[in-house]
Amino acid sequence: MKENLLAAIRGGLVVSCQAAAGLPLHGPTFMAAMARSVAPAGAVGIRANGVADVRAIRSVVTLPLIGLWKDGDTGVYITPTAGHARAVAEAGADVVAVDGTLRPRPDGRGFADTVAAVHELGRLVMADVATVDEGLAAEQAGADLVSTTLSGYTGGPVPTGPDLDLVAELAKRLAVPLVAEGRIASPEQARRALEAGAWSVVVGSAITAPQTITARFVDALAAR
Numbered sequence: 757m758k759e760n761l762l763a764a765i766r767g768g769l770v771v772s773c774q775a776a777a778g779l780p781l782h783g784p785t786f787m788a789a790m791a792r793s794v795a796p797a798g799a800v801g802i803r804a805n806g807v808a809d810v811r812a813i814r815s816v817v818t819l820p821l822i823g824l825w826k827d828g829d830t831g832v833y834i835t836p837t838a839g840h841a842r843a844v845a846e847a848g849a850d851v852v853a854v855d856g857t858l859r860p861r862p863d864g865r866g867f868a869d870t871v872a873a874v875h876e877l878g879r880l881v882m883a884d885v886a887t888v889d890e891g892l893a894a895e896q897a898g899a900d901l902v903s904t905t906l907s908g909y910t911g912g913p914v915p916t917g918p919d920l921d922l923v924a925e926l927a928k929r930l931a932v933p934l935v936a937e938g939r940i941a942s943p944e945q946a947r948r949a950l951e952a953g954a955w956s957v958v959v960g961s962a963i964t965a966p967q968t969i970t971a972r973f974v975d976a977l978a979a980r
């Protein structure tokens with residue numbers, strides 16, 4: 757199963773279908789529609805947040821599904837405990853995305869605990885990291901894939917573009933697949949991420965967040 761899933765997403769585009777609470781598109785109905793919209797266009801996988809969205813998307817698409825549970829928005833908030841991870845797996849995720857940074861977790865336990873819980877359920881773990889050291893540590897702890905998701909989000913100003921240097925370095929040093937994710941805003945950047953060695957590319961806001969896409973156009977017009 758693991759080999760099949762990894763082969764299915766290799767070289768392709770995973771679309772992150774997420775809308776935070778408070779946004780007009782928040783909720784499983786809209787996110788399932790988003791997943792149904794991108795699947796026939798050639799997406800090789802879907803990434804989704806929350807038990808309700810994961811369950812709804814699982815019921816409408818057969819693509820590999822990467823689930824997570826964002827609990828809060830500071831510190832370790834992406835699937836912060838083994839309990840969160842189990843719930844996401846049981847909702848139908850094939851892969852559970854988990855914060856793989858070396859920061860303290862809300863329950864004081866380690867990343868490896870969550871890896872064990874997910875593996876017990878027969879699912880894979882994607883470690884969301886921000887640095888090379890975190891990626892290497894996550895692999896040692898049993899992560900099946902590593903993603904650059906959190907680069908730029910663990911302190912300091914958020915950069916404008918994707919961290920392709922981190923993509924290249926981790927792709928070179930990891931034995932497990934390295935996924936490029938975070939601020940990939942164009943097809944060219946997605947292609948460059950693959951050229952840097954990424955196994956797959958995850959794109960969210962540039963495809964599924966109309967407020968972000970609209971603001972980019974508006975800013976371009978205002979800058980004339």
Ligand SMILES: CC(=O)N[C@H](C=O)[C@@H](O)[C@H](O)[C@H](O)COP(=O)(O)O
Pocket residue numbers: 772774824905906909937938939940958959960961962
């Ligand atoms: C940092 C964090 O919490 N990232 C989240 C992880 O699931 C999502 O908010 C992002 O949209 C996703 O990573 C895709 O990235 P982008 O939307 O930049 O293509």
